[in-house]
Amino acid sequence: MNRIRFIFRLFGIAFCLLYGMLEMFFLFPLYSKQRKLRAIQIWSHCVLASCGMKLKTYGTLPERGRGQMMICNHISWLDIMAINAAFPGRFVAKDDVAKWPVIGYLATQAQTVYVARKKGTGGNGEKIRHVTEALQNGDTVTLFPEGTSTEGHEILPFKTSFFQAPYDAGTPLIPVLCRYPNPDGSSPNPHMAYYGDISLWSSIRSVISQRRSMVELHFLEPLPASPERQETAREIHRRLSEKQKELG
Numbered sequence: 001m002n003r004i005r006f007i008f009r010l011f012g013i014a015f016c017l018l019y020g021m022l023e024m025f026f027l028f029p030l031y032s033k034q035r036k037l038r039a040i041q042i043w044s045h046c047v048l049a050s051c052g053m054k055l056k057t058y059g060t061l062p063e064r065g066r067g068q069m070m071i072c073n074h075i076s077w078l079d080i081m082a083i084n085a086a087f088p089g090r091f092v093a094k095d096d097v098a099k100w101p102v103i104g105y106l107a108t109q110a111q112t113v114y115v116a117r118k119k120g121t122g123g124n125g126e127k128i129r130h131v132t133e134a135l136q137n138g139d140t141v142t143l144f145p146e147g148t149s150t151e152g153h154e155i156l157p158f159k160t161s162f163f164q165a166p167y168d169a170g171t172p173l174i175p176v177l178c179r180y181p182n183p184d185g186s187s188p189n190p191h192m193a194y195y196g197d198i199s200l201w202s203s204i205r206s207v208i209s210q211r212r213s214m215v216e217l218h219f220l221e222p223l224p225a226s227p228e229r230q231e232t233a234r235e236i237h238r239r240l241s242e243k244q245k246e247l248g
Helices: 002-030 033-050 078-086 095-099 103-109 122-135 161-169 200-208 230-246
Strands: 053-061 068-072 088-092 113-115 139-144 173-179 213-217
Touching: 002 068, 002 095, 002 200, 033 053, 033 078, 068 078, 068 161, 078 088, 078 173, 078 213, 088 095, 088 103, 088 122, 095 103, 095 113, 113 122, 113 173, 122 139, 122 161, 161 230, 173 230
Parallel strands: 053 213, 068 139, 068 173, 088 113, 088 139
Antiparallel strands: 173 213
């Protein structure tokens, strides 16, 4: 039974990826901005369902039709699927994602802003300006400021460069805690984390091998951007860390 479930879910993911590529290649040029976001939302729900995952959201979802930056901790490649299923928008992601087979193409077509992973490679100043323009144009942009993914037990210190964008754009920041609890709802489920030297294929196998799994998104109260981006980053980090400790 476990093997049948594994194969069924694997084919489901493959179908979602193939359909997503075809839709973006043939239909996205014809879609309005809102229709694109709706298509991404539906597609993300399908990917989560194919993985055997249930999405739960807590708190108040952001307002639609305004520029805003969501600040989220980072645990898995599934984070993007979960956020897009709840509230689709654009992302800031490390440039490695662009090289992932199929997923990289989909991320690029969804107007992901790629960030150089190593210091000294240059170009991020221009990307910060692109994010500022996106916020000014009314887009929602999600940032994973830890710069890498973790097991989900703690939130790493934030990198603060992109916190300049919401201040320049005059848009709010919305802290979002992403969490993959065990079936009992308490501690983090280690099988969901994609970090360190774990390969993408190993992570997919681990996720779809679970009998059932869940992802939670906790939307906290928004706060205004400040010219002191280090201070803003620390405040959001504090709020997310306190929420994480509260949930266990």
